[in-house]
Each structure stands twice: as C-alpha cells, then as structure tokens.
Amino acid sequence: MALAVIPKDRITAVLREKDILEATRQALIAQAEGHVKAPPPGQLMFEAANGDCHIKYGAIQGADTFAIKVATGFYDNPGQGLPVTCGLILVMDARTGRPLLLLDDEGWLTNMRTAAAGALAAHAAAPAQISALGIIGAGEQAYLQARWTARLMGIENIHVWARRPEQAGALSQQLSQEGFQAKASPNTADLLQSCNLVITCTPAKAPLFPASEVRPGSHIVAMGADSPGKQELDPTLFARADTVLCDSLDQCLDHGDFGHAVRAGHVPETKATELGHILSRQTAGRTAPDQITIADLTGLAAQDIAMADLVRARLPDQ
Amino acid sequence: MALAVIPKDRITAVLREKDILEATRQALIAQAEGHVKAPPPGQLMFEAANGDCHIKYGAIQGADTFAIKVATGFYDNPGQGLPVTCGLILVMDARTGRPLLLLDDEGWLTNMRTAAAGALAAHAAAPAQISALGIIGAGEQAYLQARWTARLMGIENIHVWARRPEQAGALSQQLSQEGFQAKASPNTADLLQSCNLVITCTPAKAPLFPASEVRPGSHIVAMGADSPGKQELDPTLFARADTVLCDSLDQCLDHGDFGHAVRAGHVPETKATELGHILSRQTAGRTAPDQITIADLTGLAAQDIAMADLVRARLPDQ
Numbered sequence: 001m002a003l004a005v006i007p008k009d010r011i012t013a014v015l016r017e018k019d020i021l022e023a024t025r026q027a028l029i030a031q032a033e034g035h036v037k038a039p040p041p042g043q044l045m046f047e048a049a050n051g052d053c054h055i056k057y058g059a060i061q062g063a064d065t066f067a068i069k070v071a072t073g074f075y076d077n078p079g080q081g082l083p084v085t086c087g088l089i090l091v092m093d094a095r096t097g098r099p100l101l102l103l104d105d106e107g108w109l110t111n112m113r114t115a116a117a118g119a120l121a122a123h124a125a126a127p128a129q130i131s132a133l134g135i136i137g138a139g140e141q142a143y144l145q146a147r148w149t150a151r152l153m154g155i156e157n158i159h160v161w162a163r164r165p166e167q168a169g170a171l172s173q174q175l176s177q178e179g180f181q182a183k184a185s186p187n188t189a190d191l192l193q194s195c196n197l198v199i200t201c202t203p204a205k206a207p208l209f210p211a212s213e214v215r216p217g218s219h220i221v222a223m224g225a226d227s228p229g230k231q232e233l234d235p236t237l238f239a240r241a242d243t244v245l246c247d248s249l250d251q252c253l254d255h256g257d258f259g260h261a262v263r264a265g266h267v268p269e270t271k272a273t274e275l276g277h278i279l280s281r282q283t284a285g286r287t288a289p290d291q292i293t294i295a296d297l298t299g300l301a302a303q304d305i306a307m308a309d310l311v312r313a314r315l316p317d318q
Numbered sequence: 319m320a321l322a323v324i325p326k327d328r329i330t331a332v333l334r335e336k337d338i339l340e341a342t343r344q345a346l347i348a349q350a351e352g353h354v355k356a357p358p359p360g361q362l363m364f365e366a367a368n369g370d371c372h373i374k375y376g377a378i379q380g381a382d383t384f385a386i387k388v389a390t391g392f393y394d395n396p397g398q399g400l401p402v403t404c405g406l407i408l409v410m411d412a413r414t415g416r417p418l419l420l421l422d423d424e425g426w427l428t429n430m431r432t433a434a435a436g437a438l439a440a441h442a443a444a445p446a447q448i449s450a451l452g453i454i455g456a457g458e459q460a461y462l463q464a465r466w467t468a469r470l471m472g473i474e475n476i477h478v479w480a481r482r483p484e485q486a487g488a489l490s491q492q493l494s495q496e497g498f499q500a501k502a503s504p505n506t507a508d509l510l511q512s513c514n515l516v517i518t519c520t521p522a523k524a525p526l527f528p529a530s531e532v533r534p535g536s537h538i539v540a541m542g543a544d545s546p547g548k549q550e551l552d553p554t555l556f557a558r559a560d561t562v563l564c565d566s567l568d569q570c571l572d573h574g575d576f577g578h579a580v581r582a583g584h585v586p587e588t589k590a591t592e593l594g595h596i597l598s599r600q601t602a603g604r605t606a607p608d609q610i611t612i613a614d615l616t617g618l619a620a621q622d623i624a625m626a627d628l629v630r631a632r633l634p635d636q
Contacts, residue, residue, distance in 0.1 A: 044384065
C-alpha cells in the first residue's frame with residue numbers, strides 16, 4: 001500500500017490553536033515525567049548554505065505509533081523567495097515498524113508546536129503584571145511567539161527589536177494591523193527596560209544583550225538555541241536568575257543556552273527544572289515579583305509526536 | 319508543491335545489481351576517505367514488539383542533496399504475514415533544506431545496499447580458493463547475502479545454518495532452485511569446518527559460535543550487529559584475527575561486533591581498518607592464505623545516500 005501523504009492544507013484546516021496548546025502542554029509534561037523515549041536529536045549543519053537540519057524522533061511509552069520529524073532552517077532562503085523553515089513528520093507503526101503516514105506540513109507543525117511551547121513557557125514564570133511583551137527577532141517564529149503569547153496571556157503591548165531595524169519595523173506593523181499595540185525598540189536596552197517578559201527567537205550564535213540589561217522581575221524565554229553553536233543569552237544571566245526552566249534538561253545542557261552557562265561554570269546543572277513540572281503544577285515557576293527567571297527551549301520530539309497524534313485524531317480516516 | 323513519492327516498484331524497475339554494487343563500493347570508499355558527513359545513527363528500540371528503528375542521515379561533501387533513511391526491523395512480523403524489514407529514504411535539497419523526493423522503497427534499498435556491502439566485504443579479504451560459502455541466518459538478508467556474494471565471486475557451494483533448522487532447510491532449498499549447490503548444515507562447527515568464507519546475518523544478541531570453531535584461512539563477515547546490544551561474534555575471535563575491516567570505525571566501535579571485542583579488552587581500537595581503504599586498493603585485505611580475517615558491517619548513511627543518488631540518476635524526471 002502506498003504511503004499516505006497528508007499535505008499542509010489538510011493539516012492546517014483541522015488543527016485549532018487551543019488544541020495545539022493543550023497537546024504541547026501534555027507533551028512537555030510527559031517529557032518531564034519521563035514517559036517519552038527520545039534519543040538526542042540528529043543534527044546536520046550546512047555551513048555553505050547557512051542552513052541546518054534537525055531530526056527529532058521518539059515514542060511515548062506504550063503508544064501504538066512513533067514519529068520522526070525532520071525540520072530545516074536555511075537562513076538565506078528568503079533571498080530566493082523561500083521560507084526559512086521547512087519540515088515534515090513521518091508517523092510509524094510501533095507494532096510493525098511500517099510507515100503509516102507522512103505529514104507533509106512544510107514545517108508548519110514545527111512552527112506551531114514551537115510557538116505553543118514558547119507561550120506556555122512565557123506563562124509559566126511570567127510576572128503577575130506584564131509591562132509589555134518584548135520580542136527579539138523578526139522572523140516567522142518571532143511573529144508566532146508574539147501572537148501566541150499575547151493571546152494566551154491577554155497582553156496588548158508588544159515591543160520588537162531585531163538586528164535589522166527594517167524587519168523589526170515590519171513585524172511591529174504587522175502586529176499593529178492585528179490589533180496589538182506594537183512598536184519597534186531602538187535597542188535591546190530599551191526593550192528590556194520596557195518589557196518584563198521577553199522572548200528571544202533568533203538563530204544567533206552569540207549573546208544578544210548583556211545580562212546587566214535585564215531588570216529584576218523579568219522573565220526571559222530563549223527559543224533560538226536549537227543546535228550546537230547557537231546562543232542567545234549572556235551566560236552570566238543564568239547566575240543572576242532565580243529559576244531556570246528547560247524543556248529538556250539533556251537537550252538544554254547539550255546545545256541550549258543553559259548548556260553554555262553550565263560549561264562556562266556560571267551555574268551547576270542542578271539549577272534547572274524541566275518546564276513540564278511547572279506545567280503540571282508540581283512546582284511554582286516564580287515565587288516573588290522581583291525574581292529573574294529564564295526558560296530555555298530547544299524543541300522536543302515529544303512535541304512533534306503530540307502534533308502527529310493530534311493530526312491523526314482530527315483526520316479520522318487516517 | 320506536493321512532495322513526490324516514488325513507490326517501490328518504480329525503484330526496483332530501474333536499479334541493476336551491478337550499479338548497486340558500484341555505488342556501494344564508492345560509498346564505502348567515500349566513507350573511508352572522509353568525504354561523508356554522517357552523525358551517529360539514531361536508534362529506537364521497541365522491546366515489547368521485538369523491533370528496532372534506525373535513522374541514518376548525512377551528506378556527501380559538496381553534494382546538492384542530502385538523505386535521511388529510516389529502516390525498521392521487527393522480528394515478529396512474519397507471524398503477522400509481514401516482512402521483518404521496512405524503510406524509506408527522504409531526499410532533501412542541501413541548498414534550501416526542502417524535501418525533494420520520498421523513496422517509498424519499503425526497505426528494499428536498505429536490503430540491497432546491505433547485500434552489496436556484504437558481498438564487497440566478503441570479496442575484499444576472502445581466501446583465494448573458497449571451499450564453500452557459509453551463511454548463518456535464514457532471513458531475507460541471509461538469502462540476499464548468499465546470492466549476491468556467490469554471484470559476485472563465482473561460488474557454487476553454499477552451506478546454511480540457522481537457529482531454526484526448518485528455516486535453514488527452506489533457504490538452502492530456495493538457493494538450490496536458483497542453481498546453487500546449497501545444503502543446510504547441522505551446526506555451526508560443521509559449517510565452519512566446510513566453509514572458509516562465512517557471512518553472519520542474524521539479529522543475535524550473543525555470539526553465534528565459539529572462536530575455536532573458526533579455522534585458519536577463514537574470512538568471517540558479520541552483518542547483524544547494527545544496534546547496541548546486538549552481537550554475532552565471539553569477541554575473542556578478534557584477538558585471533560590477522561585483519562579486521564569495519565565499514566565505519568566509529569559505528570563498529572559504538573555498536574558493532576568489533577566494539578564488543580574492544581570494550582572487553584581483547585583488541586585495541588587500532589586493530590581495525592575501514593573497508594573502503596581496501597576497496598580503493600590502498601591496502602590488502604588478506605596477505606597470507608592461513609590468516610583469519612573479519613569484516614564487521616553496521617550499515618552506513620553513505621550507502622543510503624548512494625542508493626538515493628542512484629535512483630535519482632535512473633529516474634531522470636526527478
């Protein structure tokens with residue numbers, strides 16, 4: 001029997017944001033509670049093309065299926081009129097090893113589950129009063145983080161900073177058109193002064209701002225460091241932080257921002273907690289208003305599996 | 319644009335054995351010469367279903383494409399009327415990160431490139447006169463190894479041993495019907511007495527025969543140990559061997575039979591040479607008739623990439 005390929009439009013037609021959020025929340029909890037068998041992600045770097053490929057795969061304990069997700073980020077693609085990211089998810093039968101379904105989502109599911117995790121991580125340790133949401137980066141994921149987080153948390157004010165001011169301007173304009181109070185910040189110091197909830201979503205390979213720019217009472221969510229060599233946060237910020245949340249301790253130690261801080265000796269490995277433990281309400285993400293908190297997200301196979309399961313549940317003929 | 323899926327029948331229709339052999343030879347040479355970027359394979363084990371999944375992926379230096387191969391072995395599948403192995407190869411654009419082609423070959427390409435590597439490894443260090451070809455195992459790969467090796471080397475006599483005698487009988491009968499002089503051996507001692515070229519192709523997790531059964535002048539090719547935990551050869555055989563060939567030193571040390579011998583302290587890592595160096599004629603695989611030689615094969619992403627390239631070359635509209 002030929003492998004069934006589900007094109008992107010059928011996938012986007014059946015998934016709703018609230019289902020994606022809930023599935024992502026459950027995936028992060030399953031990860032923290034040890035119910036996911038997911039080896040370290042595969043990584044391939046394409047230096048000449050300024051691209052990378054991640055392969056995330058794994059199984060939820062006892063499930064009938066498992067999933068293999070391929071995601072690419074080729075950062076010069078916009079110059080050719082192509083999106084930066086792409087990807088697909090292969091769903092396999094865990095009882096026979098046979099492929100069941102190919103979700104040819106062009107990276108959409110990865111983008112959505114990443115946005116959902118960012119919003120959940122933002123919510124998990126945010127201060128009670130948000131002065132404004134700060135977004136660092138101006139790509140597709142920056143847009144999604146702004147939108148998902150602002151909607152989940154009822155935030156109106158969004159400040160955007162990006163290395164290229166024209167892109168920050170374009171994103172803040174887009175968000176304004178969607179009804180948010182959005183503006184571009186002139187620099188990171190201004191953004192971190194105005195915003196006590198900040199999400200970084202860039203492919204940066206060096207810290208985006210000095211730790212000294214972060215005010216007490218801020219929550220910083222770092223989304224970008226999903227491969228060895230990437231880095232968004234000043235590693236000394238982890239020493240200042242009261243709480244560090246990781247989507248996966250193993251992954252964040254291997255290639256997240258937290259790993260940079262641990263290897264540099266600023267903090268011990270034991271400083272971080274897995275985000276899923278906060279989401280299942282076993283632990284508080286923030287215990288005082290003036291704490292600095294960090295969430296470091298690398299992206300989990302568990303999230304990809306959750307998206308595949310969600311698509312299958314919503315396409316009952318599969 | 320929807321991802322193009324090439325079904326198995328279109329793939330089998332265009333590939334010829336001699337092309338597969340030559341592409342495999344070049345892949346093994348490229349591996350040995352360091353032209354392949356292939357991270358360690360991904361592995362997932364499904365203990366309850368007696369199955370495993372390998373994800374092999376990588377890129378040839380400077381190539382326009384890269385490949386991700388998924389292969390499964392679920393050893394109880396025949397009880398449900400399904401083949402043990404399955405798999406597919408995803409071909410990606412190395413300049414944009416976008417998927418180009420899905421080869422839905424149901425594991426056929428993996429089986430073929432594995433058979434080709436076995437035949438090449440058998441030939442690379444075989445004694446000048448083959449008394450008979452010994453095959454240990456009676457599954458699909460055992461059949462392919464027998465056929466490909468006997469054809470490549472012009473061997474008529476084949477002896478088969480398997481844990482289940484009825485399966486060894488069935489395989490020897492099948493090979494006889496194809497014109498070989500095939501018989502089932504009553505035990506491994508008999509097979510190793512009669513055959514000075516022996517290929518093991520089983521999912522064994524413990525040595526199949528004691529090293530003492532191996533006569534001087536024998537070449538043993540071990541195909542089966544492609545995951546941590548699998549093992550076919552008595553590790554002390556590596557101490558007796560004059561030459562050890564590995565398809566990939568890294569992989570064989572990690573999960574091949576050679577790795578078991580090194581970890582047990584029987585031989586140093588430096589004892590092995592990569593098979594590709596023999597195939598490119600930089601080194602001799604055997605230098606005296608009474609030597610014991612071993613080839614340990616784990617299966618390379620380079621071989622999968624080579625198969626994908628071959629299919630694309632033979633399907634010029636892709």
